[in-house]
Amino acid sequence: MIAIQLIAHGSRRDEANADLEEVATRLRERSDYGFIVASYLEIADPSIPVAARLCVAAGATEVLLMPYFLSAGSHVTRDLQRFRDELNAEFAGVKFRLCPPLGLHQLMLDIICDRLGEAE
Secondary structure (H helix, E strand, C coil), X not given: CEEEEEEXXXXXXXXXXXXXXXXXXXXXXXXXXXXXXXXXXXXXXXXXXXXXXXXHHCCCCEEEEEECCCCCCHHHHHHHHHHHHHHHHXXXXXXXXXXXXXXXXXXXXXXXXXXHHCCC
């Protein structure tokens, strides 16, 4: 079973963290992935390792680590790659794969245009 682990930075503001929880909920409604969980690099819970353990406990044989980041900055290129490597070492029977961040996807321009139209 393939699980999805969404990963955001994490915030002290509950409203900011709730956005990722909403993305996880909507993705569950729209996809056939066996398990989807939100997780956070820091500040908020669950942490990346805790959420990964939830994926494994749910029966995942593969976990797609999906960064909810706009660019491949140091968190994605350094921190998330380190987590991926550590999780692959910890769970020998499960493959953890890191997806690219959101930023350069062709649909991002559509999103930006929509948001520009929503300016107050």
